[in-house]
Amino acid sequence: MPSNRTILSFLLIPILAITAARIYALAVNYRKARKLGIPIVVVPVSWQDAFWVLAHPHLRRFRKVPGLRNIINFGHHSWAQDDRYRPHQEHGDIFAIVSPGTTEIAVNDPTLAVDVQSHWRTWQKPPPVYEIFDVFGPNVISLNGEDWQRHRRIANPAFREQNNKLVWDESSRQANQMVQVMMDRASGAGRTMLQVRDDCVLIAMHVLSAAGFGHLHEFDGGFREIPKGHNTSLAEALKYLLQNIIFGIILKNIPVLRWVFPRSYQELTAMRNEFTQYMRELIAYNRAITQGGGSSKSADIVSALVEADEAAKRDHKAAAHGSKPNHLTDAELLGDLFIFNLAGFETTANALTYTLPFLATNRSVQDWVGEEIDMVLKGQEPGKSDYEETFPSLVRCLALMYETLRLWGPVSQTNRWCVGEPCSLRIGDKEVEVPPETYVTLNVYAVHSDPRWWGKDNLEWKPQRWITTDPKTGKEMIAPPPTGTTFVPWSAGPRICPGKKFSQVEFVAVISTLLKEYRLEPMALEGKTKEEAGAALIEVLEDSMNVITPKMRRPEDAGVVFVKR
Known part of the structure; x- marks a missing residue:
């Protein structure tokens, strides 16, 4: 022994x-x-x-x-x-x-x-x-070089103005229904930030379902519709996959944990299979229309993506023999569809979740934005404004998004490296030679908040900093970032997020619909004054961790109240 x-x-x-x-x-x-x-x-x-x-x-x-x-x-x-x-x-x-x-x-x-x-x-x-992020296949976010170019060419047409109009209409409708449901259920009682996050997620999910797949849902109970041949709804499967993305990545990279969490792994696999089946059905349906010589009248992303991919296939057949394919495989289509949903879901749901506490503790900003909303939406029914006429005029609403993304954007840092040969970085008069496959981390949050560029109020939430006046028309417009800095929440250059305007349209539609009828206040907390409740709300917001994007650690400890204007 x-x-x-x-x-x-x-x-x-x-x-x-x-x-x-x-x-x-x-x-x-x-x-x-x-x-x-x-x-x-x-x-x-x-x-x-x-x-x-x-x-x-x-x-x-x-x-x-x-x-x-x-x-x-x-x-x-x-x-x-x-x-x-x-x-x-x-x-x-x-x-x-x-x-x-x-x-x-x-x-x-x-x-x-x-x-x-x-x-x-x-x-x-x-x-x-x-x-x-290759959960379902290589995609426009994860790829490099010629493969990325191929994906980008197919993806760009999916984010067109026709789709943005659908995003606007559905976002406005969902926001209007959300507040009505909340007021009916709670008679004006407060919503914790945990509940607010769930509400914003639900809006983002429903907008993605409509704009991404052509599936419309009501805000209250819209996930219940299950078509024949499926065990759960598309929205429910997508919601599960998006909210468990980290767990799915861990199980993918550490297979032994599948034996530690067998039930969770089975549920994750079932939802993954459901989503895959839905996507294959949608792709096949739209492909049949396109190959039959027709054109889908839908404005959703799946329809546009399949049409662009089929056009690329036709171009390849007409090209010289031996040329490289410029279309996508089904796995790549699935990969792009999932990553579009992940990016859209996280960016907009987070921007809304973090903006509402700031608004609740800044009455002057609410009044400032309210002036614009009252002028632009005067006489229009809640949730039924016209996209082409309304969105370009709501620049103060868009400024709310810019300022929230400046402080709490979806990406705090982004990584790059060079391959093959060393590359050089120049900062001021200093040049650094970077060896191949050495991580270069661009600190986005530093660029967005360094007091050298943003001034003494660099960490204050001040949407007014994003508004200037067009000298030619006299109208308000979005101001550029301060001299010497930049603003890159959607990345920059050719790899800028293709869904940038999608997210802007959704955010502005939701915010303008909410603030047209309601104002926000900090939720009352036992034993605290209104000012103390507001301070507690901002404290909860600032105590955030990073799970793909920022998430509040204690969202149940504070909240907001919607009060009829």
């Missing part, structure tokens, strides 16, 4: 071996990083370490302990969301974060933020970061 010492030795050997390997890898990466000629921050863990990703949420409370701050902050992929521009005040506008897994170059420079994202051939999206 082995002694306790022998057992301990067997346990210690692999631990010591792993530790030694990590120390060696850290030393190698540090030696390489010194050649960059920029400040270096050394951390023993990183966002690439699965064990650390799981442990990090429980260790955040120790961030202020001397010696642990850098480890806890830079060891997680959301460090830019937590600290914004502050690390750059300490370490400079460009510095290296060195861990056993990799070297990451952190950059806070508006010019580089645009330049790197614009030169997509040189600076590519690192597959280790973006392949996690």
Whole structure:
């Protein structure tokens, strides 16, 4: 029988071996990083370490302990969301974060933020970061090079003005129904931020269902419709997949966990199969129309995507023999359809969720936006305004979105690397040669909040900063960002989000519909004054974590009230 010492030795050997390997890898990466000629921050863990990703949420409370701050902050992929521009005040506008897994170059420079994202051939999206989004197949977000170009050519026609009109009409209808349902159920009682998040998610889901797939639902109970041959509705399957995206990614990359969570894995698989079946049916239906010589009259994304793909197939057949296919496979179509829904769902639902608390605690901003809404929507029925006439005039409503995305945009940082040959980064008079496959992290939240560009009110929510007057017409218009900086919540350059206007139209439609009839106040909290309840609401908002996009940690601790104007 082995002694306790022998057992301990067997346990210690692999631990010591792993530790030694990590120390060696850290030393190698540090030696390489010194050649960059920029400040270096050394951390023993990183966002690439699965064990650390799981442990990090429980260790955040120790961030202020001397010696642990850098480890806890830079060891997680959301460090830019937590600290914004502050690390750059300490370490400079460009510095290296060195861990056993990799070297990451952190950059806070508006010019580089645009330049790197614009030169997509040189600076590519690192597959280790973006392949996690290949849930149903390669897609326009995860791919690089010629494959990305092929996807982009097919995807662009899907986001057309005809689709934006559908988004406007459905968003207005859903927002009007949402408030009516809430008022009927609660007689004007408050909604916690957890409930507000659910309401905004439901609106986003229903708009995606209509604009993406041509399926209309009522706000209250719209997920119940189950067609023959299915076990759940399309909206319910999509909702489940989007809200469990992180869990699905973990199970995909760590297969052993499927045995640890068998029931959850079975449910995830069932929902995935349902969504796949729905998409294949929609693709086949629209493909049959197009191949039969017809054209779908629908404005939804699936119809437009299939039409564009079939046109690409015809072009390929007519091209010279041996030319590369320029259409998409069914797996790629599925991949694009899912990623469009993920991006649209997260961006708009989050922007709405984070805007409402700001409005509830800023009566002057509500009055300011209300002036515009009353003028533009005067005499129109709630939820029934005309897109072409109304959307371009609601610039103050759009300014709300811009300011919320400036502070709480969907992407706090974005990664790129170069492949094959070294690339150079220039900040001011300093030029840094970046080795191939070295992560370059563009700190979006720093670019959006650094006081050097945004002034002393850089962290204040002030939508008025986005409004200026057109000198030719005298009308209000969206102002450019301050001199010296940029605004990139939808990325920049050729890889800018194709659904940018989709999200803007949806946001403005919902906000204008809500504020036409109602104003917002902080939800009353026991033992607190109205001012204290407002402060608690903003405190809950600012205590956010990163799960794909920002999420409030304690959304049940505060809320808002809709009050009839």
